[in-house]
Amino acid sequence: MEGYPENTQIxxxxxxxxxxxxxxxAPKKYGYYYSLWQSLSELARKTVESGDIAAGKVLWVLADAxxxxxxxASKNEPFRAMFSMVNGRSxxxxxxxxxxxxxxxxxxxxxxxxxxxxRLGDLIWVRRRRYQSAILAIDAYRNMPLDADTxxxxxxxxxxxxxxxxxxxxxxxxxxxxxxxxALVERFRSAERKDIILAHGLSELxxxxxxxxxxxxxxxxxxxGWARLLRDEGKHEHARQYFDAAIGQDH
Numbered sequence: 001m002e003g004y005p006e007n008t009q010i011x012x013x014x015x016x017x018x019x020x021x022x023x024x025x026a027p028k029k030y031g032y033y034y035s036l037w038q039s040l041s042e043l044a045r046k047t048v049e050s051g052d053i054a055a056g057k058v059l060w061v062l063a064d065a066x067x068x069x070x071x072x073a074s075k076n077e078p079f080r081a082m083f084s085m086v087n088g089r090s091x092x093x094x095x096x097x098x099x100x101x102x103x104x105x106x107x108x109x110x111x112x113x114x115x116x117x118x119r120l121g122d123l124i125w126v127r128r129r130r131y132q133s134a135i136l137a138i139d140a141y142r143n144m145p146l147d148a149d150t151x152x153x154x155x156x157x158x159x160x161x162x163x164x165x166x167x168x169x170x171x172x173x174x175x176x177x178x179x180x181x182x183a184l185v186e187r188f189r190s191a192e193r194k195d196i197i198l199a200h201g202l203s204e205l206x207x208x209x210x211x212x213x214x215x216x217x218x219x220x221x222x223x224x225g226w227a228r229l230l231r232d233e234g235k236h237e238h239a240r241q242y243f244d245a246a247i248g249q250d251h
Contacts, residue, residue, distance in 0.1 A: 003048050004057045010099075011054075012106045018055040019043060020062065024113045031153045032115050037066040037082070061100050062107075064091040065119055072160035075168065078126060093126045101127055108136055114143045118158065122165070131172065138165050138173065142180055146187045148198045156201050159184070163209045181211045188219065196226050200245055207248060220249035 023039035030038075040063035048056030067090045068079040082090040096104070101124060108120035121137030124130050141162035144155055162180060166173045184202050191199035203219050206212045212219070227242035 003045070004053050004060065008053055008057045010058050010061075010103060012103065012110070014054040014058045015103065015107055015110075017052070018047060018058050020059065020111075021113075023059070024116065028153065032150075033066045033069070033119065033154055034082070036115065037063050040066060058103070061096070061103075062116070064095070065104065065123055066116070067091050068093070068119075068123075070154065070157040070161055072157050072164050075164060078122070078161060078164070093123055096123070096127065105130070105133065108133065114140050115158075118144070122161065125165070131169075134165055134169055135173070138162055138169075138176055141165070142176070142183065146183070146198065146202075148195055151198045151201055156205070160205055160208075163205065163211075167209065177211075181206070185212050185215055188215075188222075191222075193226075193229070196230075196242070199223075199226075200242065203245055203249060216249045220246045223249060 020040070020043075023036065023043045026035065026039040028035040040059050044056050044059035044063055047059055050056075067082045069082050071078055071080050079093055081092050084090075104120045105124055108117055108124065111117050111120070118137050118140035121133045121135075121140060124133035125137060141158050144150060144158050146155070146159075163177075166177045166180060184206055188199050188202045188206075191202075200223070203223060206215075206219075223242050223246035227239045227246060230236075230239035230242060
C-alpha cells in the first residue's frame with residue numbers, strides 16, 4: 001500500500017528533508033493521532049509520487065506509529081491496532097523493525113511536536129525499555145494541554161498513559177508523579193462551568209491512580225455543585241453522572 005521498495009534505506013537526513021511539519025500543522029478534526037496518521041499518510045503518498053522514496057518511507061513509518069490507539073489501562077499492551085479486518089490490521093509495536101526503531105530514537109530527541117515526541121518515545125519504551133525514552137514520553141505527555149477540546153481528542157488517554165508510565169518507573173521518574181498530580185489538581189481547582197467535562201475526567205483519573213486523596217472532599221463538593229446545576233438545567237442524565245462522581249470522591 002505504501003508504494004516504496006521494501007529494501008529502501010532511511011535515515012535522519014531523510015526525515016529532516018521531508019515536510020513532516022506540514023502534516024503536524026494540518027487541522028486536527030477527529031482526534032490528534034488519528035488526524036496525524038491521516039495527514040502523514042497523505043503526505044507520504046505525495047512524497048513517494050514525487051520521487052523522494054526515502055523521505056516518503058520515513059513519513060509512512062511515522063504514519064504507522066501514529067495509527068496505533070492508546071490503551072492506558074493496559075500496562076503490558078498500551079497500544080492497540082486502529083482497525084482489524086479479515087485480510088489484515090493496522091500497525092502494532094512489534095511490526096517496527098530495528099532500523100526503524102533506531103531512526104525513531106533519533107527523531108524523538110529532535111522533533112519539536114509534543115504529540116509525535118510522546119508517541120515515538122513511548123513506542124521505543126514499549127519495544128526496547130529505554131529509560132530515557134520513557135522519561136521523554138512522560139515529559140511530552142505532561143506538556144499536552146489540559147483543556148476540554150484536547151481532553152476529548154485523546155488528551156485523556158495521553159494523561160492516563162503519563163501516569164501509568166510514571167508509576168511503572170517508580171523512583172526512576174524522580175519527582176514527576178508529584179508534579180503531574182499537582183498539575184492535575186490545580187487544573188481541577190481552576191475549572192469553570194465550561195470545563196466540567198474535563199474536570200469530571202480529571203477527578204476520575206486521579207481517583208483511578210489513588211492520587212490527591214487529601215483533595216477528595218473539595219473535589220466531591222465541586223462535582224456535587226455541578227450536578228445540582230446540571231439538574232436545574234434539566235440535564236438529569238448528566239447530573240446523575242456528576243452526583244455519582246461526587247459520591248466516588250467521598251469513598
